[in-house]
Amino acid sequence: MDPVNKHGDRPPEDLTARARIRDAALAQFAERGYAAATLRGVADAAGVSIGLVQHHFGTKDGLRRACDTYATDTLASLDGLGVAGGEITDSDFLARMFRHSPLILRYIARAMVDGSPTAATFFDSGAATAEVFLTRTWPERFPPGSDRARDAAAVMAAMHQATIVLHEHLSRRMGADVLAAENSARIGLAMFDVYTSMADFAASDTGAAIRDGARTYQRGTSAAQQNGPGDDRDH
Amino acid sequence: MDPVNKHGDRPPEDLTARARIRDAALAQFAERGYAAATLRGVADAAGVSIGLVQHHFGTKDGLRRACDTYATDTLASLDGLGVAGGEITDSDFLARMFRHSPLILRYIARAMVDGSPTAATFFDSGAATAEVFLTRTWPERFPPGSDRARDAAAVMAAMHQATIVLHEHLSRRMGADVLAAENSARIGLAMFDVYTSMADFAASDTGAAIRDGARTYQRGTSAAQQNGPGDDRDH
DNA sequence: CAACCGGCAATACACACGTATAGCATCCAA
DNA sequence: TTGGATGCTATACGTGTGTATTGCCGGTTG
Numbered sequence: 001m002d003p004v005n006k007h008g009d010r011p012p013e014d015l016t017a018r019a020r021i022r023d024a025a026l027a028q029f030a031e032r033g034y035a036a037a038t039l040r041g042v043a044d045a046a047g048v049s050i051g052l053v054q055h056h057f058g059t060k061d062g063l064r065r066a067c068d069t070y071a072t073d074t075l076a077s078l079d080g081l082g083v084a085g086g087e088i089t090d091s092d093f094l095a096r097m098f099r100h101s102p103l104i105l106r107y108i109a110r111a112m113v114d115g116s117p118t119a120a121t122f123f124d125s126g127a128a129t130a131e132v133f134l135t136r137t138w139p140e141r142f143p144p145g146s147d148r149a150r151d152a153a154a155v156m157a158a159m160h161q162a163t164i165v166l167h168e169h170l171s172r173r174m175g176a177d178v179l180a181a182e183n184s185a186r187i188g189l190a191m192f193d194v195y196t197s198m199a200d201f202a203a204s205d206t207g208a209a210i211r212d213g214a215r216t217y218q219r220g221t222s223a224a225q226q227n228g229p230g231d232d233r234d235h
Numbered sequence: 236m237d238p239v240n241k242h243g244d245r246p247p248e249d250l251t252a253r254a255r256i257r258d259a260a261l262a263q264f265a266e267r268g269y270a271a272a273t274l275r276g277v278a279d280a281a282g283v284s285i286g287l288v289q290h291h292f293g294t295k296d297g298l299r300r301a302c303d304t305y306a307t308d309t310l311a312s313l314d315g316l317g318v319a320g321g322e323i324t325d326s327d328f329l330a331r332m333f334r335h336s337p338l339i340l341r342y343i344a345r346a347m348v349d350g351s352p353t354a355a356t357f358f359d360s361g362a363a364t365a366e367v368f369l370t371r372t373w374p375e376r377f378p379p380g381s382d383r384a385r386d387a388a389a390v391m392a393a394m395h396q397a398t399i400v401l402h403e404h405l406s407r408r409m410g411a412d413v414l415a416a417e418n419s420a421r422i423g424l425a426m427f428d429v430y431t432s433m434a435d436f437a438a439s440d441t442g443a444a445i446r447d448g449a450r451t452y453q454r455g456t457s458a459a460q461q462n463g464p465g466d467d468r469d470h
Numbered sequence: 471c472a473a474c475c476g477g478c479a480a481t482a483c484a485c486a487c488g489t490a491t492a493g494c495a496t497c498c499a500a
Numbered sequence: 501t502t503g504g505a506t507g508c509t510a511t512a513c514g515t516g517t518g519t520a521t522t523g524c525c526g527g528t529t530g
Contacts, residue, residue, distance in 0.1 A: 017477075033349070035271035039518065049479045050518095056477090060518065113348045113400065114268070123404040138432055148428065154408040155398065155425040156433070162397030163390065165348065169358040173389040185449040190390040192437045192446050193383065197373055198391075199434030202427045211427050214420040252507075274488065284509045285488090291507090295488065 018056045021046040022070060023103060025063050030106035034064060034114050068111070068118035071104045075122070098181035105179055109164045126157035163187050253291045256281045257305060258338060260298050265341040269299060269349050303346070303353040306339045310357065333416035340414055344399045361392035398422050 024046035028037040039060055043050040057063040078096055097105050111119040131153035134142040142149035163170060163178060170178045170187075178187055201207045259281035263272040274295055278285040292298040313331055332340050346354040366388035369377040377384035398405060398413060405413045405422075413422055436442045 033268060033270060035268060038516080040516085051480070051521095052478050054519070055479095058519095110348075112404070113345075120404060120407065123401070124408065127408050134432065137436065141428070141432065148425075151409055151421060151425040152428040152432070154405055155422060156429045157408075158397040158401045158405050159394040159426075159429065161401065162393040165400060166358070166393045166396065169347070169355060170389055170393050172355065173359065173362050173392075174386055186386060187390060188449045189446065190383075190386040191394075192442075192449075193376070193387040194391045194394065195430060195433040195437050197369065197376065197387070198430040201372065202430050207427075211424065214423045218420040218424065273486080275486085286491095286510070287508055289489070293489095 017046070017048055017052060021048060021053055021056060021063075022066055026067050026071070026103050026107045029064065029067060029114075030103070030110045033110060034116070039063070064116070067107060068116055071107055071111070072118055072121070074101060074104050075108075095181065095184045098179065098184050102179055102181075105164060106167075109167055109179075112161065112165050123157060123161065126161060127154045130154075130156040130160075160191075163191075252281070252283055252287060256283060256288055256291060256298075257301055261302050261306070261338050261342045264299065264302060264349075265338070265345045268345060269351070274298070299351070302342060303351055306342055306346070307353055307356070309336060309339050310343075330416065330419045333414065333419050337414055337416075340399065341402075344402055344414075347396065347400050358392060358396065361396060362389045365389075365391045365395075395426075398426075 021042060025037075025042045028042050028045060031037075032041075039053050040050050042063070043053050046053075053063065057066055075097075078100065108119070108122060112123065113119075131142075131149055134153055134156070135144045135149050142152060167177075167179050174183075174186070176183050176186070178184075202211065256277065260272075260277045263277050263280060266272075267276075274288050275285050277298070278288050281288075288298065292301055313335065343354070343357060347358065348354075366377075366384055369388055369391070370379045370384050377387060402412075402414050409418075409421070411418050411421070413419075437446065
């Protein structure tokens, strides 16, 4: 049997050599990073000559841009329901992503820390979605346009995307490939556990002390960069 | 004034050319990644010849290993209080890290996704710390050695380290360098907000529905996997 | 048939990289 | 003074890289 879900349910024009090259590039860029990946490696993985890679994509950067736009388009096509509405369907979105193309998921994970301009768009999209969710669900805590909402949304996006970006370490630690479809729910449940537990901690005395300490520390530094007398050891 | 906190409070032997090369390598590896960084670039940044880099570190991989061990030692020296005890002094640990050497922080952030073997150790250390914290604070929810505790600890480590690994996107979105010492408290406060809010969401009807859906989905897919049946709702 | 054009391979080229080697000061013990 | 270490530079070498060039082959069009 040939490799499954490699060219799963894609239109037939995607089975051309050009598409094979793009898929190979997605995999190579994801596994080795842009700098370490070579055009000859991509050509070999795609089973074509290196000349054909240039014929279709011109330069190495052109190949990367093609991968970026392909990933962006695929993501946009999956954004149709749920995410665009500002719902927190993160796990559901990922589940669909797992099924559709783990290749793109791995590529995104690498691009996020590989200097790709598309990665910034992806992160900002996640942060924007989170911000809509936060301001809609708790308008009093996160007033629309406030710094508090913006900060929380950015941090929340980072925390969620961490499960993708750090999938290698996460998988090693959990003993399973967290980018495999059958394990998507496992991360979601663990995130629920972390959220509820850490909220308990935040509401506890020590949690409140830490938060207050951070608040006063922030007030001290926001005026002048010098560290105030604070540092109040939280036992 | 010369660049501050570049060779801040380090022993005098660190001001040798060898140390300057190491610092330049830390910066170059962090900014460009291992593959894209060049020995000539490191030599230029350190103000020495490329031959001296080889004289001190032999090969490029030797230079990377030297950076890894230096980062590891620095981390270990900061682990003295708080973290080793299993406390969740994450923000405090980071605050000290910010002050001591933002250089190493940036290096760690890159190494985490650049295939460095040290990065695995760093992640595992964070996950182990989190696991101790979870099992100590909520022993009934996270029994020591259970899959549930291990999963939650790994995800929690990933979520916390995300603020470092994704510092570039986070900083762009928040309009400030999140790896700067004066902003360390800001992330901590945002994380508190996210935790409390998402815990509310997890406790809501839709949150419970999502969790139950994930549970049944997971039961459907994990035939061989054994998770203790004693998961059920902890009120 | 002839001209042509896109898919594709083979090869050549210039360059930057990591690495190896040789040399030059300075210092310090014998 | 001699003679090696030591810190450091300069330069050469081989290789792998991205890219450019050339040409072949099959199908379409005039």
